[in-house]
Amino acid sequence: MSKETRMAEEVKLLKTWSSPFGLRIVWALKLKGIEYESIDEDLSNKSPLLLHSNPIYKKIPVLIHNGKPISESVVILEYIDQTWTQNPILPQHPFEKARQRFWAKFNDNKLIPSVWSVFVNEGKEKEEALLENLKLVEEELKGKRFFGGDKIGLVDLVFGWLANLMGVFEEVTGLKLIDDRFPLLSAWILEFSEIPIIKDNWPSHDKLVVKYRALHQKFHPLK
Ligand SMILES: N[C@@H](CCC(=O)N[C@@H](CS)C(=O)NCC(=O)O)C(=O)O
Structure with a gap:
């Protein structure tokens, strides 16, 4: 991915301060060196953004990449690995x-x-x-x-x-x-x-x- 494309990217992460599912995404983004906006949710009063981004499970974490939401943390990890290929977290074989x-x-x-x-x-x-x-x-x-x-x-x-x-x-x-x-x-x-x-x-x-x-x-x- 070219530098110009990357500069135009918008990455948001919906999470909570304590969730182990959210934390694995934070670590993956840091490992890849991806800048992102972190949005902490109150799960007792879920935001319209969360409900709209993950209407089926209504759970965090959700990664929103250039406006497209991805939910389920392991799915997100694989998405991150395939989108930003530096420091791979999955083997090739x-x-x-x-x-x-x-x-x-x-x-x-x-x-x-x-x-x-x-x-x-x-x-x-x-x-x-x-x-x-x-x-x-x-x-x-x-x-x-x-x-x-x-x-x-x-x-x-x-x-x-x-x-x-x-x-x-x-x-x-x-x-x-x-x-x-x-x-x-x-x-x-x-x-x-x-x-x-x-x-x-x-x-x-x-x-x-x-x-x-x-x-x-x-x-x-x-x-
Ligand atoms: N299978 C999901 C589990 C995520 C999950 O359980 N998130 C919890 C917080 S730790 C949540 O959002 N709970 C809100 C709810 O169940 O209403 C994943 O891997 O992303």
């Missing part, structure tokens, strides 16, 4: 690409719901299910520095919430989940968290603790 998509789906369809289930319900059975999922993630890291290989890729951005939110979750629930049972995942969290575009762009730990503590109390009023 179809098999490797399919694997990245597989793990992104695993994160959204299995891992996040299992963490949420422990947060909301607690109980040994739910905790075991979550630990099983974490074991699978640990396996996937064998022989690799990042989920994307030597460099961070789409799956690192998708799993990035583990580095950012898992500590908050542990602090609020009092459950220690990522410990020496998961040495590769623990090392990945440390390394991922040290990458400047990652650590310079995530929400404050203390602010997240306040938000999730209030939410936890809603689900467990007697604690």
Whole structure:
């Protein structure tokens, strides 16, 4: 894409300050060096722009590129990678690409719901299910520095919430989940968290603790 075309581009991101789905898009845009306007939504009073841009799900994040809205965070990540090809986050090979998509789906369809289930319900059975999922993630890291290989890729951005939110979750629930049972995942969290575009762009730990503590109390009023 020529420089002139890029200068005429308009990129807007609808997100919230705390959403892990929005954060993965922020990281991808920063990684690619794309300038954009960030618009924080109040999900209890969704803006006409959000309702118009994502009429089916009415969820953030939404990327609006030159007036065209794209929703669903993994779809947005792929769109970003294909539109701005510098610093690729997906591999070229179809098999490797399919694997990245597989793990992104695993994160959204299995891992996040299992963490949420422990947060909301607690109980040994739910905790075991979550630990099983974490074991699978640990396996996937064998022989690799990042989920994307030597460099961070789409799956690192998708799993990035583990580095950012898992500590908050542990602090609020009092459950220690990522410990020496998961040495590769623990090392990945440390390394991922040290990458400047990652650590310079995530929400404050203390602010997240306040938000999730209030939410936890809603689900467990007697604690
Ligand atoms: N599958 C969606 C999930 C996004 C999502 O759950 N967004 C939440 C905020 S974290 C949202 O907008 N919720 C508003 C609602 O459900 O009304 C994605 O990957 O973009």
